[in-house]
Amino acid sequence: MRKIEGFNVLHIVNMNAFSQFLNQISGIPLPIIDPIISLDAYVPIDISERNNAVLNFDVADSSAWEKYINSYLSTQKKIVAHGGYLEKRNLYDRSAYFKNVTAVNKRNIHLGIDLWCAAGTKVLAVLGGEVHSYKNNKNHGDYGPTIILKHTVSEEVFYSLYGHLSEASIATIKVGDLFSQGSTLGFLGKAAVNGDYAPHLHFQLVRDLAENSGDYPGVSAACNLEFYKQNCPDPNLLLKIL
Template sequence: MPIDATKRFQSYLDRHASGQEAMPDAERLRQWIADHADDFGAVMECDLKTCPKIVYDFSSEGDVVIGNTSDPAHQTDIMWQQLANANAPVGIGRYREDRVCYQSDQFKTDGEARSQHLGIDLFAPAETPVFAPLDGVVHSFADNNLHLDYGPTIILEHNPEPGIRFYTLYGHLSRESLDGLHKGKAFKKGDLVCRFGNFPINGDWIPHLHFQIIFDMLGREGDFFGAAKPSEWDIWANICPNPNLMLQMPENVTASREGV
């Protein structure tokens, strides 16, 4: 992180250690999002508020496995059959879930894995369109093309009114989603922003969108932490609140503190 962002993050750690909410503006930003819940547009063509869905548990090994050494083609076939059997257009990966697939050295810092999920995953076929939930501009974008990374990624900046600024991240996209982008490119609510990518371009995952809200980019561009150390969860949850504040799914799409 840049020096100023490092200092800012340290201030969040210090505030949390003193019993305060880590990020001073977090409560105000969360409240703004909650107050404007009815104003957000749909991210997908299906209505996430009402459509059937399967909420998956990736905190332990199950029928569908993501990441690690799993075969994304085989796991995709299994998931698509499960969704078809349930007449569900989308599968859900939960916020705050402590995931088995994030336990490898790739996700470890100082010996502790960044294993708790900071976004919500929406599983659907490659090329599924994604729409802007509110007006915004391109903050940054990149093809994070390491194995089990985000793949093509777009981050939008939202300034809906004076004093309110936050970001939304769209990860695991098609490579074509980055075509024609530039910093500052404007999107209106409901505009097509991108499309789901396929493996291996999307980081070699089952096709899905990783959707995340970010209150402080900490100096990063085109990429952001998608999972947090369990020991730092309260700090990161301040920076990246529950995306269901915007998606508004009625199902329980948030794991417990124990991850299950």
């Protein structure tokens, strides 16, 4: 991974321009899950440390999470709950994969957008691209089956990461496979395969993958956040859900 201490003002200027570039790719929302689900059926959700409701159940229990998400969607009369970019969360405390010795290195700031909906929901390629890599990240609290697409738009190269998919989503895929914008990339996985979460899609944009393959940090410690904010711009620049 590129050294974080080498990040400087020039990188920030370049990344601000890149965010503007992403925003201009489309003037309308780009679908990322089954388009039969209208944007009218989406609702924001807050699962940050500020949400006291998250303290009222066992965050280590994926079935409790699923019950909470389903109850929230039912109450809101919606199908998809979305949000989470740069959200500070406590839920990662349940997993040794995210724990560090010192508080300053604690990884708990989310770098992508989550879309919480039913397992088996169709996941689409948000832009045309080729498969850069894929992997089943099996650590508890990790992505589970993951696909990373490489995009080239107006000579700009960047990547999109789709995490918490079903195992079938990566069963026959190959590096270099091409997907057109809006084509079916995979399907959401159940808790048993998706890192032990309630079913959802983790969608993240990455400017520089460095040496990563089939994986990229989706959660940052506060001490590294400036780097990751610049290297992982807001996915809603493309999705335009809000």
